[in-house]
Amino acid sequence: MENRGNQKHIGIFGQSNVGKSTLFNLLLDQDYSIVSQECGTTTDPVYKAMEVPGLGPCLFIDTAGLFDQTNLEKDRMKRSLKVIEECDLCLVVVQEGMISWDFIEDLHRKKKKILLVQNGPLSKETKAKIKEDLLPFNKDLILKKLADELGDVKEVGLLDGLVKKGDRLLLVMPQDIQAPKGRLILPQVMTLRACLDMGCLALCCKPENLDQILKDDGKDLDLVITDSQIFKEVKKALPQGLPLTSFSVLMARYKGDIKSYVAGAHKLDQLDENAKILISEACTHAPMEEDIGRVKIPRLLRKKLGQKIKIDFVRGLDFPDNVKDYDLVISCGSCMFNRQRTLARIDQVKAQGVAISNYGIIIAKLKRILEEIRY
């Protein structure tokens, strides 16, 4: 099954006991979520992946009931509302007298695709108030509608605008202590797949073979893609004019908003040793000795701005609601987040007047080659 960050996210929302978990289990054909008449049975969101015909791999998310009367309401609501950020489409289950009109309006304000699913009869008056598509509680019809709604959404390609069919690409991939044993990291796998999809030829090498490969095939190359951590070394080895980018820059274009990230990197020019910076990783992993987010980027930042700068770290979904105290937020490649969640986080940070950048772009800036790379 595809990485979660590349799956379409479909959230199921509605008031407590309206039938959300029943719908979740119906769509997935298994009893994943506990179905009960008791309020607040679903607390944390439940995620399950499924291949939807005509749409591909999707992640269905069962959420806690909106506006239930339990003490945990506030927490559950917060978690359910966070899920909205990552949804490509929201299924809202409705029953007569159990429709959260304000919530539906809020989804519209957030520009989310919405489908209502009817669980039981609705009065004429209620039906007249509903502006959205209303579906029966029927698995096949709902899945078909999902494929219709999401199947035609044009995906941004990882290499769109950077290469054309037939181009020759060189991928420089260090296989050092930080590389996972026996496999390639996701951005590298995704880049190779994008090369195939675009009809490009891909050569791969480790940094220690770069000189040799450039000697043998350098003049026929159209683009070099490297790990950001060795930007400067690779740039130095390349012939003049051969375009260079990095895997994390590709991920920044694909998942995030590259213009905001570049503007955020330039914010560094206005900062000094009083700067407060937040480094945010989208997943939890045990930091290695020379971890890029924990060690290398902080070292480069301190070298540029001074030893006294304050750097905080957050991981996964533990992102603060208020980031106003920070001068800059630096986000990882976010390969574990989908585009919707990454964009929502960028919007959240920018709405508070704070600059945001990402690992690849900030490294290019700190190594003074941002103006020389392709993005």
Ligand code: SF4
């Ligand atoms: S820290 Fe970010 S870029 Fe690295 S693996 Fe986790 S989600 Fe992906």
